[in-house]
Amino acid sequence: MTNGPDTIYYDEIDSPVGTLRLVADGRGLREIWFERERHPKQAYPGWVRAAALLKFARAQLEEYFAGERQHFELPLHPIGTPFQLEVWHELGRIPYGVTISYGELARRIDKPLAVRAVGAANGRNPLPIVLPCHRVIGANGSLTGFGGGLPTKRYLLDLEDRIARGDLFG
Amino acid sequence: MTNGPDTIYYDEIDSPVGTLRLVADGRGLREIWFERERHPKQAYPGWVRAAALLKFARAQLEEYFAGERQHFELPLHPIGTPFQLEVWHELGRIPYGVTISYGELARRIDKPLAVRAVGAANGRNPLPIVLPCHRVIGANGSLTGFGGGLPTKRYLLDLEDRIARGDLFG
DNA sequence: CCATTGATGTCCGAAAACGGCGAGTCAGGC
DNA sequence: GCCTGACTCGCCGTTTTCGGACATCAATGG
Numbered sequence: 421m422t423n424g425p426d427t428i429y430y431d432e433i434d435s436p437v438g439t440l441r442l443v444a445d446g447r448g449l450r451e452i453w454f455e456r457e458r459h460p461k462q463a464y465p466g467w468v469r470a471a472a473l474l475k476f477a478r479a480q481l482e483e484y485f486a487g488e489r490q491h492f493e494l495p496l497h498p499i500g501t502p503f504q505l506e507v508w509h510e511l512g513r514i515p516y517g518v519t520i521s522y523g524e525l526a527r528r529i530d531k532p533l534a535v536r537a538v539g540a541a542n543g544r545n546p547l548p549i550v551l552p553c554h555r556v557i558g559a560n561g562s563l564t565g566f567g568g569g570l571p572t573k574r575y576l577l578d579l580e581d582r583i584a585r586g587d588l589f590g
Numbered sequence: 591m592t593n594g595p596d597t598i599y600y601d602e603i604d605s606p607v608g609t610l611r612l613v614a615d616g617r618g619l620r621e622i623w624f625e626r627e628r629h630p631k632q633a634y635p636g637w638v639r640a641a642a643l644l645k646f647a648r649a650q651l652e653e654y655f656a657g658e659r660q661h662f663e664l665p666l667h668p669i670g671t672p673f674q675l676e677v678w679h680e681l682g683r684i685p686y687g688v689t690i691s692y693g694e695l696a697r698r699i700d701k702p703l704a705v706r707a708v709g710a711a712n713g714r715n716p717l718p719i720v721l722p723c724h725r726v727i728g729a730n731g732s733l734t735g736f737g738g739g740l741p742t743k744r745y746l747l748d749l750e751d752r753i754a755r756g757d758l759f760g
Numbered sequence: 761c762c763a764t765t766g767a768t769g770t771c772c773g774a775a776a777a778c779g780g781c782g783a784g785t786c787a788g789g790c
Numbered sequence: 791g792c793c794t795g796a797c798t799c800g801c802c803g804t805t806t807t808c809g810g811a812c813a814t815c816a817a818t819g820g
Contacts, residue, residue, distance in 0.1 A: 712813060737813085
């Protein structure tokens, strides 16, 4: 069940990790897809191309990829279950350039045993990059998975690590 | 899953069979509830009270209850599965004051065996009175069921029978 | 005359399967 | 001894699947 009677807007943006499709409604940014992963919900009838909010999103993402932005300032409106929203909200608190484990994330939302559930919720994060699910990795340091593909996850972590360490040459 | 990005309007109307709640979107009348049956979807946040269409609906319903209207002229936009839409559409062709059986209705949509399914679809008619599901009764003449309660069903059939026969005194 | 049965689409509840995990165990290799 | 990797098992929210129940009715068999 979708939520509101709002009009839905979308836009696309080229990035170092491929084309991104942005989706928003009147309340905020709602989804970001990697072009390659065929998202089941793609192409609703009645979507309207572009809106003011998406211009900000696009600009901030470009800054992020240029290494000039470490956190986003956008109204967000992801759709999900209460548990998922809790997980995604917690994602927003992981600092730039830092990684934590799925177990640690589970502990932070006070459900230390809901580890696999956290993994699943993470895998369904509708706002990758903006909500940095890529900063969550296995307890043993393995990357374990990413909607946009593991290479993309590695790219994002490399980028952040490089910038955070002030290493301008990579 | 709701359908459109349309704003949703509602209004209420008193009738001989209790308070009716009318719901519409930009495309047409969408639902009519009997006040007493606690409808699960009641009271969405963000609904807007009243709209032009609902004034027409209200007026035509009042005329209907006064015995001065035998069919409705309103844009309709009920939400349902293809099968349900087919059933509901067929409801609209049953003349005022006439009753048919569930089996007959099944035959009319070319699915003579989908009798119980027709019953179920009938029970989920979102636009009672306007789409006259009350004109469908058991093959043996029993009323068998009605969302607004069997007394209401009987009332509607009595009303139509009286008017159709020209019996102004009941 | 009554009870039984089969056909149909949808909803609802229960139950099972399934993950972007992780701690523990155990066998091998060095 | 110490590390590694393969394996097992428990954990938990979500999704999928499945089995009934329905605003029925005609046919059948006792």
